[in-house]
Amino acid sequence: MVRVNSDLLVYVNKLYEAGSCKYFTVQDYQPKEKVIRQAKRVLSVYIIKSGIAKCYLSEDNGKDFIQEFFSEGEIFGEIEAINGQISFCAIEAITNLQVFQIKNEDFHELLKSDRKFNDLILKAIANKVRYKALRHGYNQSHAIEDNLMRLINEFPNLLLQISKQDIANYLGITIRSLNRTLNEMKAKGLTGGG
Structure with missing residues (x-):
């Protein structure tokens, strides 16, 4: 339900606190504040440091479909950074939200230069796909x-x-x-x- 990714959070925190990674900044968002807007260009990737956010799709009939709830260590914006397309969902803070933000070009550079970071991102994407399949199957049955x-x-x-x-x-x-x-x-x- 509320997804977390402890491994990614621990690693990014370690990079940030060691000062060895110049890529990350920390940003704060208030409840109901949008981090990513649907159908817009996404310039950064975000990893949640604390708080809860929702990932949702607003349909043309005015209804929202919530894909997932994200919390500590969950990543978003990575799909858009990888495929270079506009966002298909919006991300909005539910609680006070603090995120690590990394610009798309720095995200790509880190994927190429840091094997562990790359592996953690691949695992995060694979887990998202797996979770969605299991969730939708359960909800339907x-x-x-x-x-x-x-x-x-x-x-x-x-x-x-x-x-x-x-x-x-x-x-x-x-x-x-x-x-x-x-x-x-x-x-x-x-x-x-x-």
């Missing part, structure tokens, strides 16, 4: 209550840190369906919130 219980089990602070609208957009359901399911779960004693 299970009821809303099962999907919601899975999210709450994976992320106990779900209802405290992520809005109901974002949860509904992540599950691909309406807010009404989400509220109905939460009320049914509360009546069964499965969750204390609603």
